[in-house]
Amino acid sequence: MHADFTPDDALNYTSASKEFRINVLPTHAYITNYGSDSVSVIDTTEKTxxxxxxVGKGLSGVAVNSAGTKVYVTNSDDDTVSVIDIASNTVIATMNVGNAPEGVAVTPDGKQIYVANSGSNTTSVINIPKTAISNVGVGGNSFGIAVNPAGTEVFTTNSKSDSVSIIDTLNNYNVRRVTLDAPDKIAVSPDGTRVYATSPERNSVYIIDTDIYPVTATVSVGKYPFGVAFGHFRDSVR
Structure with missing residues (x-):
């Protein structure tokens, strides 16, 4: 499970399973139902x-903006992203992106949405509010995606290319690539100094230092690790 904490302390949880993804606000959770092409909204107080x-077909990733007003869902079979208005719980826009979109991430200011397209070796960039879409070339089979807390860099995993691509959000340019074996999901530490990427093929987690960008450690874990999580703690965990 991947946990991403937005600036207003809303909780965004994403499971490693494609069958469902969960994104949580303080009062509601948004679950993508891969088998029924829908998003379930759960009242976390009433538990109903x-x-x-x-939404579209083949739901995969889900993300909530930091203002708690919009939900973004990737539809991998339709090559689209659905935009849900939280106030009305309705789809207000459907945007075409790359082939087989998987992960989705929102910058802290909510002005840019990044979508990892596993079938087209690209990351789509959606600029809000104009919804202008551009594409940044990355590696093959891009699944995981994460934005650093400062909103200045985006990290995408490229399992087929054995790498993580790093995108500068100012110019939306792929500024560098870090080599590692078959990464899948990815998360940035709360202080932005480390990036953690899972490798199901290697039963490992790679740790990348964001100051110098090499892989500084490889941690052996259990079989087929997919999700990776971070939370906010009183003492920063590295």
Missing amino acids: VTATIP
Whole structure:
């Protein structure tokens, strides 16, 4: 499970399974239902489903903006991203992106949405509010994606190319690539100094130093690790 904490302390949890993804606000959770092409909204206080929202086909990633007003869902079979208005729990826009979109991440200011396209070796950049879309070339089979807390860099995993691509959000340019074996999911530490990438093929987690960008450690874990999580703690964990 991947946990991403937005600036207003909303909790964004994403599971490693493609069958469902979870994104959580303080009062509601948004679950992508891969088998029924819908998003379930759960009231976390009452523990009940309050809405079921039809979206595209082959749901994968989900992210909530830091303002708590929009939910972004990738539809891998339709090559689209659905935009859900939280106030009305309805889809207000559907945007075409690259082939087989998987992960999705939102910058802390909510002005840019990044989508990892596993089938086209690109990351789509959606600029808000104009929804202008551009594509940045990355490696093969891009699945995981994460934005650093400062909103200045985006990290995408490229499992087929054995690398992590680093995108500068100012110019949306692929500024560098870090080599590592078959990365899948990815997360940035709360202080932005480390990036953690899982490798199911190597049963390992790679740790990247964001000051100098080499892999500084490889940690052996259990079989087929997919998700990676970070939370906010009183003492920063590295």
